[in-house]
Amino acid sequence: xxxxxxxxxxxxxxLWERGYVGTSPRAIQRRAGAGQGSMxxxxxxxxxxxxxxxxxxxxxxxxxxxxxxxGPGTALERLSAYLRREREVLRGCPIGRLTQDPDVMADPALxxxxxxTFAWLRDRLAAVLAEGRDRGELDAGLDPGPTAATxxxxxxxxxxxxxxxxxxxxxxQAVDGVxxxxxxx
Amino acid sequence: xxxxxxxxxxxxxxLWERGYVGTSPRAIQRRAGAGQGSMxxxxxxxxxxxxxxxxxxxxxxxxxxxxxxxGPGTALERLSAYLRREREVLRGCPIGRLTQDPDVMADPALxxxxxxTFAWLRDRLAAVLAEGRDRGELDAGLDPGPTAATxxxxxxxxxxxxxxxxxxxxxxQAVDGVxxxxxxx
Numbered sequence: 336x337x338x339x340x341x342x343x344x345x346x347x348x349x350l351w352e353r354g355y356v357g358t359s360p361r362a363i364q365r366r367a368g369a370g371q372g373s374m375x376x377x378x379x380x381x382x383x384x385x386x387x388x389x390x391x392x393x394x395x396x397x398x399x400x401x402x403x404x405x406g407p408g409t410a411l412e413r414l415s416a417y418l419r420r421e422r423e424v425l426r427g428c429p430i431g432r433l434t435q436d437p438d439v440m441a442d443p444a445l446x447x448x449x450x451x452t453f454a455w456l457r458d459r460l461a462a463v464l465a466e467g468r469d470r471g472e473l474d475a476g477l478d479p480g481p482t483a484a485t486x487x488x489x490x491x492x493x494x495x496x497x498x499x500x501x502x503x504x505x506x507x508q509a510v511d512g513v514x515x516x517x518x519x520x
Numbered sequence: 521x522x523x524x525x526x527x528x529x530x531x532x533x534x535l536w537e538r539g540y541v542g543t544s545p546r547a548i549q550r551r552a553g554a555g556q557g558s559m560x561x562x563x564x565x566x567x568x569x570x571x572x573x574x575x576x577x578x579x580x581x582x583x584x585x586x587x588x589x590x591g592p593g594t595a596l597e598r599l600s601a602y603l604r605r606e607r608e609v610l611r612g613c614p615i616g617r618l619t620q621d622p623d624v625m626a627d628p629a630l631x632x633x634x635x636x637t638f639a640w641l642r643d644r645l646a647a648v649l650a651e652g653r654d655r656g657e658l659d660a661g662l663d664p665g666p667t668a669a670t671x672x673x674x675x676x677x678x679x680x681x682x683x684x685x686x687x688x689x690x691x692x693q694a695v696d697g698v699x700x701x702x703x704x705x
Binding site: 352353354356357427430431432434435437440446449450452453454457474476477478480481482483484485486487488489490491492493494495496498499500501505506508509511512513515516517519 | 537538539541542612615616617619620621622625631634635637638639642659661662663665666667668669670671672673674675676677678679680681683684685686690691693694696697698700701702704
């Protein structure tokens with residue numbers, strides 16, 4: 336890996352583990368095995384590196400979602416596959432956790448990819464839900480917009496409950512609960 | 521307010537706004553208008569103060585939930601009143617945000633009230649859901665445990681989506697979506 340790549344990957348890990356406030360330029364350099372001069376040669380500072388790191392994480396997240404939601408199966412099967420795919424539940428969502436970082440939320444450039452990723456995810460899930468409804472797989476009265484917001488909230492809130500419990504169990508319960516509500520004949 | 525009370529209230533506010541990592545003893549003292557000597561006279565340090573602050577927040581949260589869930593109305597009316605009550609959506613949940621603080625989660629004493637509050641909330645909601653099911657107000661096939669986890673996750677994830685969007689709108693959408701799923705005849 337090139338030095339800029341190592342710096343970006345280290346920033347991604349630290350943002351996920353410690354958050355923005357808890358991530359110092361020195362910690363990034365240490366984890367990347369790069370000197371201060373090298374870091375400032377490639378990036379103007381922590382905000383610049385964080386922007387690259389968040390952008391890369393958002394891109395990976397979208398690709399992972401598309402792979403499942405564009406795949407084969409009914410709408411409910413694809414939703415279920417997405418909600419139940421393997422996750423590091425206790426680490427939480429690398430994008431969602433950024434919403435708890437006051438410095439990320441206060442910086443429009445850093446907040447933009449977070450906002451766009453969730454808006455995109457809600458739209459994508461709403462399209463799958465509308466498809467399922469129109470094909471008669473899901474309830475005819477289902478409103479795709481609010482239901483998509485519910486599905487994304489269940490994932491994000493599931494991470495919160497899992498971390499609170501120190502166990503992935505409540506995450507899986509929350510997912511089971513929403514899938515049961517969606518599956519009712 | 522007494523000095524210990526002012527210190528606890530200042531810690532509560534700062535934990536909510538900045539998180540544990542972002543809250544320094546000096547910032548607590550400044551907000552409380554208390555000196556360093558006074559703070560260490562009443563509390564052994566930041567963890568001790570945080571424990572008092574988290575305990576007080578958890579207690580208030582429980583009282584607020586009980587007031588609605590023990591009130592009048594059908595199970596669905598009480599759930600709806602709880603989910604739709606006035607909230608500072610963009611500030612998020614003062615208990616939920618602590619799950620994103622690595623230092624809080626790593627300290628068993630600080631994590632305990634967070635864990636207990638969510639476990640209590642899930643149990644309390646499961647009881648209301650079971651009551652609604654048994655009275656024929658909710659679907660006969662509803663499983664109270666997972667559904668309660670879904671409801672709590674929708675709230676916690678709704679806060680995440682609202683902060684990401686910089687608007688309370690996705691929170692309200694997520695709540696509308698889960699209530700519509702629960703209300704289906």
